[in-house]
Amino acid sequence: MSENPILSVEAVTSGYGRVTVLHDITLEAGRFGNVGLFGPNGHGKTTLLRTISGLVAPKSGRVAFDGKDITGLSARAIVATGLIHVPQGNKLFPDLTIGDCMALGAYSPRARPHEAENREKVVKLFPKLAERWRQRVRTLSGGERQMVSIGTALMSHPRLLILDEPTLGLAPKIKDELCAAVMDISKGGVPLVVVEQDIEFLLELSRQLFLVDHGAVKTEIRPGESLEHSEIMAMYFGH
């Protein structure tokens, strides 16, 4: 693993209009391995991811990717650096086919030369998508849409992949498939930042966990510190 963090969030305060959601958040990702974020609903995990990927402008603080300041860059410019965010809830164009989505994912100049090799990776990871290549997104199941979302992100040739609750609302069998695919992506060398409610999965995937609570990082669990599941639950539910 690299000695330097691929992502650093430094004293970031962020929110929507006059509402402040994140208060002075500092964290680093990629120094030790994958980072997992968890915490109660509505406490700012999604806002943190959106601030990192340029969808929300921070009120103060700094976000750096691979040592370069990306604070204030447009989301499009941030995608072009290889920092790719898969938002919660399949934000896909319903009338596009799976093939269209994959082509769109490879649109940025740094992804285009890798289009064929990345398409092969996506098809290997999600063989179901190959069978439905010309099918429109609106006719796909929730699990298949999540595969398209992650596949589109892989087509963008990510240097860091941010996943916001990738298994949310999925039935157990398809959820297991998605979890296995996310583990494979990680083994393939793409560092991950993942928000997930399934703590077991997050523990398996991540070397470092952060509990986001009331818009702040309340607890950091570092590599080597083994925390029992029950202790995490106690932190999570506050007793």
Ligand SMILES: Nc1ncnc2c1ncn2[C@@H]1O[C@H](COP(=O)(O)OP(=O)(O)OP(=O)(O)O)[C@@H](O)[C@H]1O
């Ligand atoms: N577009 C928006 N405009 C105004 N407030 C927003 C907006 N999006 C989120 N919020 C508010 O920001 C706060 C944090 O929401 P956020 O989605 O970041 O939390 P979360 O921890 O990701 O929750 P969940 O696990 O339910 O997705 C909430 O109070 C929410 O109402």
